[in-house]
Amino acid sequence: MSIIIDCHGHYTTAPKQLEEWRNRQVAGIKDxxxxxxxxELKIADDDIRESIVNNQLRLMKERxxxxxxxxxxxxxxxxxxxxxxVSSTWAAICNELCxxxxxLFPEHFVPVAMLPQSPGVDPRTCIPEMEKCIRDYGAVGxxxxxxxxxxxxxxxxxxxxxxxxxxxxxxxxxxPAMIHVSTSCNACFHTTGAHYIxxxxxxxxxxxxxxxxxxxxxxxxxxxxxxxxxxxxxGRYRGLAQEMKxxxxxxxxxxxxxxxxxxxxxPGIDLLNTVIPVKNVLFASxxxxxxxxIDPTTGNYYDDTKRYIDASTILTPEDKHAIFEAxxxxxxxxxxxxxxxxxx
Amino acid sequence: MSIIIDCHGHYTTAPKQLEEWRNRQVAGIKDxxxxxxxxELKIADDDIRESIVNNQLRLMKERxxxxxxxxxxxxxxxxxxxxxxVSSTWAAICNELCxxxxxLFPEHFVPVAMLPQSPGVDPRTCIPEMEKCIRDYGAVGxxxxxxxxxxxxxxxxxxxxxxxxxxxxxxxxxxPAMIHVSTSCNACFHTTGAHYIxxxxxxxxxxxxxxxxxxxxxxxxxxxxxxxxxxxxxGRYRGLAQEMKxxxxxxxxxxxxxxxxxxxxxPGIDLLNTVIPVKNVLFASxxxxxxxxIDPTTGNYYDDTKRYIDASTILTPEDKHAIFEAxxxxxxxxxxxxxxxxxx
Numbered sequence: 174m175s176i177i178i179d180c181h182g183h184y185t186t187a188p189k190q191l192e193e194w195r196n197r198q199v200a201g202i203k204d205x206x207x208x209x210x211x212x213e214l215k216i217a218d219d220d221i222r223e224s225i226v227n228n229q230l231r232l233m234k235e236r237x238x239x240x241x242x243x244x245x246x247x248x249x250x251x252x253x254x255x256x257x258x259v260s261s262t263w264a265a266i267c268n269e270l271c272x273x274x275x276x277l278f279p280e281h282f283v284p285v286a287m288l289p290q291s292p293g294v295d296p297r298t299c300i301p302e303m304e305k306c307i308r309d310y311g312a313v314g315x316x317x318x319x320x321x322x323x324x325x326x327x328x329x330x331x332x333x334x335x336x337x338x339x340x341x342x343x344x345x346x347x348x349p350a351m352i353h354v355s356t357s358c359n360a361c362f363h364t365t366g367a368h369y370i371x372x373x374x375x376x377x378x379x380x381x382x383x384x385x386x387x388x389x390x391x392x393x394x395x396x397x398x399x400x401x402x403x404x405x406x407x408g409r410y411r412g413l414a415q416e417m418k419x420x421x422x423x424x425x426x427x428x429x430x431x432x433x434x435x436x437x438x439x440p441g442i443d444l445l446n447t448v449i450p451v452k453n454v455l456f457a458s459x460x461x462x463x464x465x466x467i468d469p470t471t472g473n474y475y476d477d478t479k480r481y482i483d484a485s486t487i488l489t490p491e492d493k494h495a496i497f498e499a500x501x502x503x504x505x506x507x508x509x510x511x512x513x514x515x516x517x
Numbered sequence: 518m519s520i521i522i523d524c525h526g527h528y529t530t531a532p533k534q535l536e537e538w539r540n541r542q543v544a545g546i547k548d549x550x551x552x553x554x555x556x557e558l559k560i561a562d563d564d565i566r567e568s569i570v571n572n573q574l575r576l577m578k579e580r581x582x583x584x585x586x587x588x589x590x591x592x593x594x595x596x597x598x599x600x601x602x603v604s605s606t607w608a609a610i611c612n613e614l615c616x617x618x619x620x621l622f623p624e625h626f627v628p629v630a631m632l633p634q635s636p637g638v639d640p641r642t643c644i645p646e647m648e649k650c651i652r653d654y655g656a657v658g659x660x661x662x663x664x665x666x667x668x669x670x671x672x673x674x675x676x677x678x679x680x681x682x683x684x685x686x687x688x689x690x691x692x693p694a695m696i697h698v699s700t701s702c703n704a705c706f707h708t709t710g711a712h713y714i715x716x717x718x719x720x721x722x723x724x725x726x727x728x729x730x731x732x733x734x735x736x737x738x739x740x741x742x743x744x745x746x747x748x749x750x751x752g753r754y755r756g757l758a759q760e761m762k763x764x765x766x767x768x769x770x771x772x773x774x775x776x777x778x779x780x781x782x783x784p785g786i787d788l789l790n791t792v793i794p795v796k797n798v799l800f801a802s803x804x805x806x807x808x809x810x811i812d813p814t815t816g817n818y819y820d821d822t823k824r825y826i827d828a829s830t831i832l833t834p835e836d837k838h839a840i841f842e843a844x845x846x847x848x849x850x851x852x853x854x855x856x857x858x859x860x861x
Contacts, residue, residue: 229555319705320705321720324670325669325670326668326669326703326705327703328705330705331705359662359670360673360674360842361663361672361673361674361719361723362670362719362722363719363722363723363725363726363757365753365757366718366722366725366726366753366754366757367715367718367722367723369720369721370718370746370750370753371711371715371719371746373766374710374711374714374718374746375705375706375707375711375715378706378707378710378711379705379707379711381707381710382707382710398750398753399749399750401719401746402714402715402745402746402749404749405743405746405748405749405780405785405788406714406742406743406780406781406785407782407784407785408780408781408782408785408808408812408819409709409710409714409742409780409782409807409808409818409819410710411814412711412781412807412809412810412820413707413709413807413808413809413813415810415813416808416809416810428856436749436750436752436753437536437750437752437753437756438752438753438755438792440751440788440791440792441749441750441752441788441792443786443788444749444785444787444788447784448782448784448785462795463753463756463757464752464753464756464757464760464762465756466756466759466760468752468755468756470760474543475752475753475755475756475805476756508645
């Protein structure tokens with residue numbers, strides 16, 4: 174039996190005190206007299222328990238998902254708001270909450286850290302928060318936002334040396350990054366229907382254009398939401414790499430890039446598993462996320478992605494074990510260490 | 518036997534005089550003394566013949582494609598360069614060239630017009646060029662760029678009244694628009710590997726968010742490149758529409774939106790035809806475009822998309838006829854009229 178590990182979950186159901194405090198922080202950017210103190214945010218353990226037991230944990234049990242790699246709500250990272258100081262305070266609060274979730278439910282949640290990114294600010298400013306989360310909270314990975322502007326795309330591509338300080342720390346601590354944008358503040362891009370998916374596609378293409386993994390052979394990225402448009406256009410990406418005289422994608426990027434299974438229908442999951450090697454696919458649902466409803470064509474939740482993997486006739490039982498557990502333990506070695514300590 | 522109609526071809530092989538003239542025009546934006554006269558662009562019919570016979574027409578014959586709806590090279594539209602005057606002159610030149618191709622090879626090419634869009638400029642300025650192309654050149658459709666900034670996305674979404682003057686003329690003349698961006702001048706977005714695909718996804722999501730087809734029930738859009746990421750994430754889009762309390766996509770957008778088959782591998786085409794109704798799929802290859810090489814896994818050109826349709830076991834012969842011919846005649850009624858006049 175595999176441990177079913179969902180590598181992509183966010184704390185979308187945090188107690189409402191969190192949002193209220195954030196609203197005051199945002200108001201405080203314009204009017205410093207309104208800026209709340211950290212000590213004014215009070216969330217009791219029982220509030221956290223309730224927000225989890227009735228939501229993520231309930232659905233995990235219903236669906237048979239054992240464990241979720243759990244990070245702050247992606248759309249609330251909103252790195253475009255305020256300056257580094259604002260992002261830094263906000264990231265610290267959100268990461269601590271995920272840490273508390275993991276302490277309260279250690280069998281079910283393991284933290285992944287958001288970074289205190291801010292548009293145009295040197296990413297090395299994120300390192301103290303990142304290292305604190307790894308060291309003190311047991312974070313096994315990070316979420317890296319390639320566009321802290323929120324839909325204006327003003328940072329350099331991910332292959333630029335601008336980002337290298339983060340990559341050096343990722344390699345040092347052996348943690349992967351999920352490439353994950355936040356809320357779009359560009360009216361053209363719907364957050365979860367366009368910006369998220371576009372960012373996935375964009376990031377993968379940047380990695381094809383560059384040679385990042387020559388500099389960082391052990392760096393690992395998860396491209397979420399099934400890799401954006403990439404598997405559907407796998408021929409295009411193979412062909413573009415060929416036009417650019419890059420090596421085959423298998424060696425150029427696919428030792429370092431992994432796609433999650435946040436694709437909310439069976440044919441999409443089947444395509445993913447037809448074109449992308451099993452070793453590059455990690456189980457995930459991002460549940461209680463963008464798409465919370467029930468698919469009228471199946472009667473099941475759109476984001477109950479375990480059903481699609483279970484129902485796959487393309488994957489062998491060994492493949493499914495790789496996707497549900499083994500790949501994620503390989504890509505997140507700190508998770509593997511944790512599980513081994515627990516005799517798993 | 519169907520007439521095999523490729524609804525998405527660009528004049529990517531235009532004689533080099535065109536690019537040379539454009540380079541001088543671009544230089545002339547900064548230094549008006551260098552601005553070339555229209556009369557300085559000299560392209561003989563033989564130059565055009567050669568550029569077509571050895572390229573598009575040769576491959577069309579090899580592949581069994583009878584006819585291409587042919588528009589100016591998408592990446593060269595470059596609406597972000599200069600002002601409306603620059604775009605206007607450039608669009609007129611490019612559209613006239615496609616018209617000449619269609620005059621020289623009337624059995625094989627039918628023109629589709631580019632518009633002289635310019636960032637921030639009222640789209641109604643495009644109407645004279647659009648109507649000239651329909652009236653004088655026999656253009657059966659237009660290409661509409663949702664982001665004339667080239668990757669900065671500063672215009673309003675396609676559902677905004679900003680765009681309505683174009684839509685009114687599309688309805689009046691019964692021409693559809695392919696939603697097609699041009700070159701990216703944002704370093705984050707590779708033109709054909711990210712910007713094109715992102716624009717497709719973005720446009721479709723904008724159409725879900727809005728209610729444009731209530732105002733224009735007969736308006737028709739082709740979302741190229743297989744609809745960007747949309748078919749792969751069909752569950753996500755169905756679910757997002759549901760969260761937004763929109764009608765089912767079948768009625769909300771799928772009477773008005775069509776996807777082409779520019780998906781460069783068999784599994785992608787198979788997914789498209791698994792989730793998208795046959796009536797919404799139009800054959801296209803965008804050949805001699807972004808991906809010109811041969812797929813080492815098949816020995817065939819990536820962009821020889823007819824092979825994927827031919828090989829499909831999902832589609833019936835009737836379905837294939839719809840995709841190769843009937844749907845395109847329905848979506849482009851002026852093409853249908855033209856073909857009927859020819860007894861086809």
